[in-house]
Amino acid sequence: MLFPTLDFLLFFLVVAAALTVLDRRFAQKKAMLVVASYYFYAQWDWRFCFLLGGSTAISYVAGLLIGNSADSRRRRLVLTIGATLHLVILGIFKYLDFLIGSANHLARMLGLQHELPFFEVLLPVGISFFTFHGISYITDVYRGDVRVCRAPLDMALYMSFFPQLVAGPIVRAAYFLPQLARPSDEPIPVAAALLLILGGMVKKMIIANYLATGLVDPVFAAPDNYGGPDLLFATYAYAVQIYCDFSAYTDIAIALAALCGFRFPRNFNQPYRSLRLREFWQRWHISLSTWLRDYLYKPLGGNRYGKLNTYRNLMITMLLGGIWHGAAWKFVMWGALHGGGLAVERMNESWLGRRPASVAGAVASWLIVFHFVCFAWIFFRAEDFTVASVFVTGLGSGWTEPVQQAQPAMIALILIGFAGQFLPPGSFERAGLALQRVPYWGLGIAAGLVVAAINALGPEGIAPFIYFRF
Amino acid sequence: MSLSQHERAPLVTDAIPPTLRRRGANQRQVFAVCLLGALVLAFFASRDTPSWAEQLGDSAFDHRIRDIAGAWDSAMETLGLTDPHEALRAAMHRALDWQWRASSD
Numbered sequence: 352m353l354f355p356t357l358d359f360l361l362f363f364l365v366v367a368a369a370l371t372v373l374d375r376r377f378a379q380k381k382a383m384l385v386v387a388s389y390y391f392y393a394q395w396d397w398r399f400c401f402l403l404g405g406s407t408a409i410s411y412v413a414g415l416l417i418g419n420s421a422d423s424r425r426r427r428l429v430l431t432i433g434a435t436l437h438l439v440i441l442g443i444f445k446y447l448d449f450l451i452g453s454a455n456h457l458a459r460m461l462g463l464q465h466e467l468p469f470f471e472v473l474l475p476v477g478i479s480f481f482t483f484h485g486i487s488y489i490t491d492v493y494r495g496d497v498r499v500c501r502a503p504l505d506m507a508l509y510m511s512f513f514p515q516l517v518a519g520p521i522v523r524a525a526y527f528l529p530q531l532a533r534p535s536d537e538p539i540p541v542a543a544a545l546l547l548i549l550g551g552m553v554k555k556m557i558i559a560n561y562l563a564t565g566l567v568d569p570v571f572a573a574p575d576n577y578g579g580p581d582l583l584f585a586t587y588a589y590a591v592q593i594y595c596d597f598s599a600y601t602d603i604a605i606a607l608a609a610l611c612g613f614r615f616p617r618n619f620n621q622p623y624r625s626l627r628l629r630e631f632w633q634r635w636h637i638s639l640s641t642w643l644r645d646y647l648y649k650p651l652g653g654n655r656y657g658k659l660n661t662y663r664n665l666m667i668t669m670l671l672g673g674i675w676h677g678a679a680w681k682f683v684m685w686g687a688l689h690g691g692g693l694a695v696e697r698m699n700e701s702w703l704g705r706r707p708a709s710v711a712g713a714v715a716s717w718l719i720v721f722h723f724v725c726f727a728w729i730f731f732r733a734e735d736f737t738v739a740s741v742f743v744t745g746l747g748s749g750w751t752e753p754v755q756q757a758q759p760a761m762i763a764l765i766l767i768g769f770a771g772q773f774l775p776p777g778s779f780e781r782a783g784l785a786l787q788r789v790p791y792w793g794l795g796i797a798a799g800l801v802v803a804a805i806n807a808l809g810p811e812g813i814a815p816f817i818y819f820r821f
Numbered sequence: 822m823s824l825s826q827h828e829r830a831p832l833v834t835d836a837i838p839p840t841l842r843r844r845g846a847n848q849r850q851v852f853a854v855c856l857l858g859a860l861v862l863a864f865f866a867s868r869d870t871p872s873w874a875e876q877l878g879d880s881a882f883d884h885r886i887r888d889i890a891g892a893w894d895s896a897m898e899t900l901g902l903t904d905p906h907e908a909l910r911a912a913m914h915r916a917l918d919w920q921w922r923a924s925s926d
Contacts (some may be wrong), residue, residue, distance in 0.1 A: 374848045539847065561917070758921060807905070811872070
């Protein structure tokens with residue numbers, strides 16, 4: 352069940368009606384949201400619900416055992432077992448066939464005849480996200496960063512809450528569990544939520560979908576059929592497509608959580624305006640980059656043990672961040688590029704400075720960072736290494752060939768997508784404050800009309816969000 | 822519940838800034854806004870309901886839904902409420918079909 356569909360609208364209407372009825376009964380409200388979340392998840396495959404339930408049970412029991420023990424060795428043992436169980440589940444569903452394929456490839460190279468059979472396990476939607484929720488919860492309990500959750504209902508809702516269940520943002524236990532302790536007395540920010548939903552729908556249904564079908568998909572499917580201009584614009588288009596697709600999902604998730612009475616953290620902050628690669632990671636998929644920082648980079652030592660160890664830690668963190676996106680060597684390459692880029696940037700920070708000192712320096716810096724990110728996206732998007740290398744080689748040739756796919760509408764969509772990256776700070780607040788003056792009935796009618804217009808302007812049918820597969 | 826001295830909330834920014842959370846609605850008003858939006862959508866986006874109904878199953882209830890979706894779309898067409906949808910879709914197709922002069926020659 353995808354967000355911008357009639358199925359989801361009907362589902363959410365039922366949830367909103369139930370929330371209205373249960374307004375003052377917080378425990379029942381949470382129970383209803385758990386049932387709704389499991390129903391939402393079961394729309395992909397009902398068997399996945401058992402996996403989600405199992406992951407929740409592991410986190411809950413591990414949290415209790417850590418919280419109830421004063422013995423530091425026992426606490427550490429429970430943390431290790433809990434995190435390992437989560438990672439084993441993730442590994443079986445996401446990486447087992449990749450590892451078998453890589454082992455078989457190595458065996459062929461060594462001249463061995465025997466090949467291991469593939470398991471062909473169906474990848475449960477959103478498994479990476481709820482695994483990260485579970486690991487972060489038990490780690491935070493171990494570190495004392497969050498109180499032990501003794502209410503199974505709260506843990507079930509934290510792990511399964513439908514807005515963030517399948518593609519994030521990764522919401523930390525210390526951020527979300529306190530919201531489940533007692534009902535919020537804050538008003539629901541309807542105007543801001545509608546703004547996020549409508550903006551998200553424009554980004555997904557118009558910009559991302561048309562760029563995918565009109566430019567990115569055909570060019571990445573057969574890059575040797577296209578000249579340099581098509582390849583270059585397909586690269587820019589993918590940069591815009593993946594941003595619009597993923598940020599649309601998180602915008603809508605944030606808005607839905609707000610309409611249910613909960614807060615979610617910010618996940619994107621105009622990433623393509625970054626002047627340093629480090630800044631890009633402070634603006635892109637913030638909930639993942641901060642998760643990797645707090646649960647991987649810092650435990651590895653962070654920047655505390657000298658320059659070489661810092662570079663190594665950056666590299667390991669980004670390599671694992673790459674693998675998190677999928678079981679394929681192209682994601683390893685993407686992670687390696689970002690890890691290497693961050694290390695090189697850190698190496699030269701003494702003369703580069705944290706921020707460019709002049710306007711010319713800022714422009715040059717922006718161009719370098721943006722094109723580096725785009726270059727890395729080629730590996731992320733291409734089917735495999737061979738396609739990526741054909742694509743990269745093709746960028747330097749065929750510049751006199753006529754343009755096939757990068758037609759005016761595609762260029763316009765790329766520019767519109769980029770324009771959003773350079774809106775002045777506070778634009779969202781100003782628009783939200785202006786909308787707050789509109790009466791609720793006006794907001795409802797306006798939202799219905801805008802959604803109808805977006806629906807008419809977008810292509811027929813909705814492609815799944817890119818991050819569903821991660 | 823507030824965090825104890827030993828507990829630290831992660832340094833994350835709320836996606837919806839505090840300025841926009843000072844004024845808002847209650848749950849009943851949220852439902853009213855959603856319902857109103859859905860009704861407007863039912864009037865002006867009826868073109869997509871038959872194709873949505875086609876994806877349903879094969880039970881008698883699903884067939885009934887399919888019939889209602891088709892009848893609803895026809896009724897909206899009679900009232901002229903599908904015209905904005907058609908006009909916007911046609912405009913988008915024209916924009917997508919627009920080609921650079923050099924490549925169309």
